[in-house]
Amino acid sequence: MTTPAVTSAAGLTDAQVAERIADGRTNDVPTRAARSVSEIIRANVFTRINAILGVLFLIVLSTGSLINGMFGLLIIANSGIGIIQELRAKKTLDNLAIVGQARPTVRRASGTKELPPNEVVLDDVIELGPGDQIVVDGEVLEAANLEVDEALLTGEADPIDKTVGAAVMSGSFVVAGSGAYRATKVGREAYAAKLAEEASKFTLVKSELRSGINQILRFITYLLWPAGLLTIYTQLFTTGADWREAVLRMVGALVPMVPEGLVLMTSIAFAVGVIRLGQRQCLVNELPAIEGLARVDVVCADKTGTLTENGMRLHEVTWLDDRAGDQTNPEIALAALAAADSRPNASMQAIAEAYPEAPGWTETASAPFKSATKWSGSSFGADGNWVIGAPDVLTDQDSPVAERAETVGAQGLRVLLLGQSDRSVDAPDAPGDVTPVALVVLEQKVRPDAKATLDYFASQNVTVKVISGDNAVSVGAVAGSLGLHGETLDARKLPSDQEPLAEVLEEYTTFGRVRPDQKRAMVGALQSRDHTVAMTGDGVNDVLALKDADIGVAMGSGSPASRAVAQIVLLDNKFATLPYVVGEGRRVIGNIERVSNLFLTKTVYSVLLAMLVGVVGLGAELFGADPMLFPFQPIHVTIAAWFTIGIPAFVLSLAPNNERAHTGFVRRVMTAALPSGLVVGIATFVSYVLANPGMSAPAELQAQASTAAFVTLLISAWWVLATVARPYEWWRVLLVATSALAYAVIFSIPLARETFLLDPSNAPMMLTAVGIGLVAAVAIEGLWWAQGRILGEPRRLWRER
Template sequence: MKEKELRGLTSAEAEQRKAEGKVNTASTVKTKSIKRIFIDNICTVFNGINVLLFILLMVVGSYKNLLFIGVVLFNTVIGIVQEIRSKKSVDKLTILTESKLNVLRDGEIVELSKDELVLDDIILLSRGNQVPADCILVDGECSANESLLTGESDLIAKKLGDELLSGSFIASGNCKCRVNRVGADSYAAKINNEAKYIKKNDSQILKAFKTIINICSVIIFPVGILMFVIKYFVQQQMFNDTVISTVGALVGMIPGGMILLTSTVLAVSVIRLAKKKVLVNEMYCIETLARVDVICLDKTGTLTAEIMNVHDTIPLDCEKDEIMTALSSIAHVDEVNATAEAVHAYTKDIEPLQCKHFTPFSSETKWSGGEFSNGRTYIMGAAEFVFSDKEKYAKVYQAIDEVKDTVRILVLAKSVNPLTDKTLPDDLIPMALILIKDQLRDNVQETVNYFKEQGVTLKVISGDSVKTVQNIAKDCGIEGAENAVDMSTVTTDEELAEVAERCNVFGRVTPAQKKKLLIALKEKGHKVAMTGDGVNDVLALKEADCSVAMAAGSEAARNVSQLVLVNNDFACMPQVVAEGRRSINNIERSSSLYLVKTMYSILLSLFFLFSHHIYPFEPIQLSLIGALTVGFPSFVLALQPNKNIVRGNFTYNIITRAAPAAICIALNIIVTALLSDPLGLSHAELSTMAVYTTSLIGLMLIVRLCIPFNALRGAMLALSTAGIVIATIFFRDFFKLTALSQSALIMQVITAVVIIVLFNLLYHFADKMIEKHKRESSPKTTT
């Protein structure tokens, strides 16, 4: 049987297995299809309502009132382009990480992709190869790095009959393996399948838009139908006039520009982040990350660079020269691993001794060593395995206890007797303590300090031993690193919920526990971000409010994450958060401009529904007001610098800030309409006065939002004001404006003075309410 296995399958056997479906088909979480992206962005309630209003205006031939549809088109295009761009980027990363495999077929080595493997294929693996499917080692030996699966960075020795899991890497050795599980049956696929669900977006902006659009949808149709019936059938108004005024009322209710503004600002943020090597898979995650108050970090690859350095050596009654020679000799012949590479770099200038016999490191013995040409045996490994008799070697353990640095400690020993198989000599003599540190990523301490200053709690979650993780956390300056827990000792959900809040360092964490930790933190009211790179992180990444993956990590981690750090550098996270804060704070400020129109349109629609007057606005007039008091100013404000911490509820903030202007506009127009008959004002005058009033209040709101002023904001206000003046003087006919009579002009001046005073009083009160709400809803950090 073994001889047949080592010749591999025949072509006929491989074809038979393909026919039976025993193929290693991809089972990772895939990105959206192009078709799905188009459907999701086109088939929305918002688009449906606008298209219906567009058709109604087309029917009556009011073509100049169709400008509003441009907002819908731009918004849809931006959404589609951004999602397709992100999909292509993620798919490209996936392709770049794929490589061909050497497989035995018909006794010859052929190159196949992982998707072409079938059950019982014999694959040849060597250092650096990723295991493509679960398999059994049938020839040779190797050491496997399973950190992407388990989170543990220690290498696992594999011998004949041992299983290699898909997603792990061969760290050293050469072997032949027989595929025993493919596709959905593999270990990695089972974890991935748990992540195959549609994640609910937790964006406050998106929720606010959906709420506003749903409210508008509920109001629009009954109000539109009632207004048309009353105006056309009861009040006998002209059909075209009725359609135009009805559509004008309904268009005003839809905050289409607010959605376009948000899409544009977030798209700009996506472009800016791309220049910083950050790939955004979903635009609204920028907001979520700006709001997080807890970030859960994976140790390996996030805080550390997966490189070790020898920090120091502490002699134990031994000369420094002999210590360096012993280390150089062991590192020269030891199998390639992070520890051996660190020792080799530390002793690169020392001439090694010739080795007669060597025993490599294994997970069972936790040491490596051999006999060298000077007649000595040198051993390097973990103290508890090399010096198992703690009473005999009390001085060694005393020296270890005196080490205060956050380091990994190995011991170096010697003997004049040779090794017997894998049994250490009894007469070992301690030579030195070897202090090894994981190399931190560049700027990681500055990154940690940034989040500390911003009130964001960092929690380190890893499959490594709690002591190792705690040491790294302390070196990085993470607050609360002394609060550490070994998750292998946590057995109940109650215990897990308690340590999730109390502790900031978690060791020996399983993939399922990572997910539970995030759920526990979210249930405590925290906004949680998660960074990771492995299959073991997939469940937690999917559960997080904002998920961040490293590009060098697993395909599954990249595909389920909202952000991908292309350069695998956690140090760029502050820039991502800062970009999010700029975008979200500015969107919140600018969105109130759009919501004013929605709010006063609803109030006015309800009034004019039962009034004999025609609705005062036509769509073209709303386009003028929207462009110069909402659209242009909002885009200028939305792209300004803003590093303030995102606080409060988005919906509450924009409604409260928009309410004063909306109330003043609606109140002024309603009073004007009620007095129009006694004063003998025409509909054209009422409509013109409504445009002037709305423009004035809109400009006043802009003034408030521009504080503190700068040159750009001042220029924007001047241009908006000039634009309105020019439009009302030189393009009066185009915008259906008329000259005001003396009585209308006097009333316009009087109401303008009253409304200015009322607006400022209401806005001052609203500002206080928003600040109070922000203070009460500020995130509380964990300790």
């Protein structure tokens, strides 16, 4: 250990700062990896789907049929809604990021103060303490037992001692000691900025939803090519119809194949989730983290700062030696230790509040607190070498002092041992032989909302593991007071190999005396058993575990390093916010699954109908039979999607949804959408074949045949919506009923029928179409119940209260 360096490095003057700002020598790296406004607009306007719809829209306009170009409004709707929601989410995230970002302490000639990272300039002097994140590259000017962890950048597992002249890299963080460094590289020249943004510090959250949507889109793409080419050929070159009619029928076949709302609704669901969580002071650093926490089945919670509040209060100091005379009063030694600590942790802050008057001792050496060693101390020359830390670490675990401390800790109190060492605290073999002087008992207040949060996780079959550096008995007592039952284990007895460690973790609930490297190993062991693990924490000792967990959750009052690596930051420091995050994740997952069912069903029946009509067209060309026009014009498929997919999907994507998240997103969506889409497509085709009067028939009869097929499509597609909306509650019933009522209104108003090119005047055709539609609805209903059996999911018509 090194002797504390004397603070001497001067900071920049205001004139020097202004000069560097004018020259652009500033830390101009964005605080968040977020898209700019112009990027958001471009990303939502210039999409592949908008391009396809735009080309089809121009083709329809060339025919002069403006009403059939109404699907072009989808381009405006898709872009406008996407832009608005993403801008709202960006504003929420940026505002929260400003509150939650790490603010380095910058020393300048005008004074020392905390500044936003982007206000740091080249050659600034930045002070460091435990838990501080290094925001720019630099050279150490002062070092007092300074140790830096660079594991997030280099993979080096052990903290590195930094002496004067050593280089420090942005993205690393201080684990012990204090010091200062001068910024030598800022902005995009800094080390972390040269690595891939965001991924340089932590891996992206695994998103089954994101990868599942991509799989579905690839599947749709494979369907679109053959169906599209066949439709284009048969409608334009085999029907012999007027070119305008043929073009409109071709576009009518192609438009519904495009899943125009699937990606949009997914983006909206995530964006609204970010906004809702932002209203609860929850910063989401990575959007899929909302989904990830909904899938979590194990939560590893730190005790201090999570189950208990950060602040502590000195409960009592118990002398361990009855000798009088030259024996130093332990309160005086505690006051000296507190005064000598420039960066006190919560325990030392409580001691400083109880003993604010320092005795005036001169510190000659210091040893900062480290999670790995669990003690700190100072040497005061003739006044002795004083250490304070875990009783079972500074003395033998079986000693009377350690046993007495454990008895006190069993009441849920934090117990530290104050002792005198026989050597300087910076000696290589410190603390050496420690003479116990007093037990320092601290009180931690249990968070009032902790029990309700733990009860919620228990009701959702989410296992909670309490992992703490405190005494195991004390941690177990706190957990027990919150109703968390299970065995407690001292982490010093944990096996180092992953498989036996995973066995132990399955058996025990509460762990004390856990080192930072053990926290990381415990997360890995749980993941090896296919658990989805969330880690909560606020200290520098939690950083590596937060980084490795599937979801890292940091407290807003925690260290800058812990906030930097976490995917979710609870800025209000409330553990009770986690159930809302879980609920939001479930809303996103469940609603996107419903929406995906609707859009994929539409794509399946559209492709199938186009293929069937195309095959008939090819057969007609080969055998000289009567060719077949596609049954619908663009306006038909546009209004069919309004109330069976578009508007209901938008409502369902934003609705409350507390259903538990399950894996197998793609399998469930495919199992639901493929059979339903096949039923709708076949029913519509049969209805059209029975009603089709042939190419030589008058236009009036062809319009009636198209209307008959349209009626069958509406009935069967509406029943798909009716099953997707289950389990019912009042607003879902209203949504389904409104959809049916909207089409009833369209058919009952003569102007609407004329505008939308509908002719339901042929009663026999309409009765046949309705009958086929009802048969399709019965088939879809039967499939819905059968799918529940196949997937092992109980089907319910009504939501249970």
